[in-house]
Amino acid sequence: MLCLENVFSIFRLFYNEPDADEFLPVAELSAEHVSSRIISEESCDSIALHYLAAAEALCRTLEIKAVREKLALTRTGAVPQEQDYSARLAYARQLFKEYEALCSGMISDGSFVFARME
Helix, strand or coil: CCCHHHHHHHHHHHHCCCCHHHHHHHHHHHHHHHHHHECCHHHHHCHHHHHHHHHHHHHHHHHHHHHHHHHHHHHHCCCCCCCCHHHHHHHHHHHHHHHHHHCCCCECCCCCCCCCCC
8 A cells, every 4th residue: 555645645646735735535546546446565655655645645635626627607696716727737648648657567458358259
């Protein structure tokens, strides 16, 4: 299992907002998800995997914040806030993909499916 403290400190570095503590559960779930994808127990100490989990937490956090803002605007009919979550989310997803590629030898790819051939 990845060290949650390390993942969360890297997440705070990426996120850099005052409400970061609110998203500790998101970082915890991301650390568990990345831990479940690790191929070898020897790679658990790799800092790259901690960065991957933090990047995943950043993506999920920005998705949550974008949905919150959209729901708030729908209810109040107010004008959009200054935050441009689509651009921030695109950057966060790209960061996640880059760390995932970096860790490709240490994690399993969940998208691979065996097909039955006859």
